[in-house]
Amino acid sequence: MTDDRYSGEKFTDEESAFLRHIRFGELPPRPAPEDLTTTTESEPDPRRHTPPDVNPAIQA
Numbered sequence: 001m002t003d004d005r006y007s008g009e010k011f012t013d014e015e016s017a018f019l020r021h022i023r024f025g026e027l028p029p030r031p032a033p034e035d036l037t038t039t040t041e042s043e044p045d046p047r048r049h050t051p052p053d054v055n056p057a058i059q060a
Helices: 013-024
Strands: none
Touching: none
């Protein structure tokens, strides 16, 4: 992955990863699998059953 939009210098993937690490720091640790949860919707999306708004300018 090289990115030369801002200068004529091209970087290898390893160099880009190093520069990204210097600029943004370390990523936070990954959550443990037991800390992950599945999501369930408690209420259906009300927009799902609502017809789209009709534009009064194009009504005949």
